[in-house]
Amino acid sequence: MSSQSGTAAVNFSELVNKNKQTLARLKDSPRLVLHRRDGEDLVLTTAARAEQDQTVVSAATRMLAAMARREPGSMELLLDILPDAFPWVRFLPEADIHAFAVELVDTMRAADSITNSAAVAQLLTAWQHTAEIHSDPDLLAALTRDHDADYGLTPDPREAE
CATH class of the missing domain: 3.40.1620 (YefM-like fold)
Incomplete structure (x- = not known):
């Protein structure tokens, strides 16, 4: 196989x-x-291969973070290339694209500092789901509509027996 x-x-x-x-x-x-x-x-x-992989990810993370911090134009460059790396960002409102970029860089730096990329994977999944919601007008409307109705107290499910 x-x-x-x-x-x-x-x-x-x-x-x-x-x-x-x-x-x-x-x-x-x-x-x-x-x-x-x-x-x-x-x-x-192999342990050597895993260490190499971590070294590469760490270097890329540090370079991205340094680039994003350098000068104001670098954030615009990052925002410009995000749709190439993550095509689904096109569905996000502009303010959310900027928030995603900042959060991504910050989370990558933090995750690299503890050599655990789980938080980065979770962040990417969460933002992708947000983009999916924005891509569907009916779903977006349903999730952002004001819900004025008060349905009263929710019963404790343990007491329903």
């Missing part, structure tokens, strides 16, 4: 049953995706 971009993929059982042959595949591929029947797939790589 193989996967995208030169990454090899095998069933987890191959690692268990043929560990030497399976691990030898890391010489030809930077990563090995281990498909599991009973859980999320795993990615196996």
Whole structure:
């Protein structure tokens, strides 16, 4: 089995049953995706490769953050290239595009400082969902409409039994 971009993929059982042959595949591929029947797939790589990947991400993050802080024109450049990197930003209002850019740079810097990109992934997902809402006029209207109706107190679901 193989996967995208030169990454090899095998069933987890191959690692268990043929560990030497399976691990030898890391010489030809930077990563090995281990498909599991009973859980999320795993990615196996060497420690050196993982460190290289982190170094590259960290360098790119620092360069982006430094560029964004340098001069006023750099933020305009960042705003100009965002639609190339994230086409869905075209659905965001202009003020939200700017807020996204600032939040993205700040979150990337913070995440890099603790070498954990989960917050960046969450931020991108949240902003993409916001863009999806703005892309659908009916959904946007439903979510931004004033709801003056008062439906009273919400009953405690534990008491409904």
